[in-house]
Amino acid sequence: MPGSDQLPLLVFTQVVSVLGEEIEFRAFFVGKGMKRFSFWPVAIVGAVLFAVAHYAAGPAGIVVWDLGAIFIDAIFFAILYRKTGNCLISFIPHFLSNMIGFFLVPILFG
Numbered sequence: 054m055p056g057s058d059q060l061p062l063l064v065f066t067q068v069v070s071v072l073g074e075e076i077e078f079r080a081f082f083v084g085k086g087m088k089r090f091s092f093w094p095v096a097i098v099g100a101v102l103f104a105v106a107h108y109a110a111g112p113a114g115i116v117v118w119d120l121g122a123i124f125i126d127a128i129f130f131a132i133l134y135r136k137t138g139n140c141l142i143s144f145i146p147h148f149l150s151n152m153i154g155f156f157l158v159p160i161l162f163g
Contacts, residue, residue, distance in 0.1 A: 071151060075140040078099055080140040087135070092135055096128055104121075107119075
């Protein structure tokens with residue numbers, strides 16, 4: 054678990070990386086993809102790619118659970134983006150999800 058001295062750096066890196074992911078996966082992939090294809094195929098392919106990009110080695114059960122949760126999150130983020138057209142709106146739950154993960158995973162599995 055990050056110490057209090059590491060918290061500002063953790064928050065900064067998460068803001069930058071989550072914003073980058075939202076621009077890449079939602080604004081670019083979903084936004085541009087919907088100009089050629091319907092929403093659901095774009096959202097599903099985007100969610101699969103998003104989950105694969107977040108793969109981390111570990112016990113198979115945890116990896117499958119993690120990738121499944123990331124896939125569902127990505128669908129949710131895509132829906133938010135579709136409804137608002139604004140990746141800053143999908144940024145908020147994405148950032149909160151990551152921050153919860155940083156503190157919850159060590160408690161559950163540490």
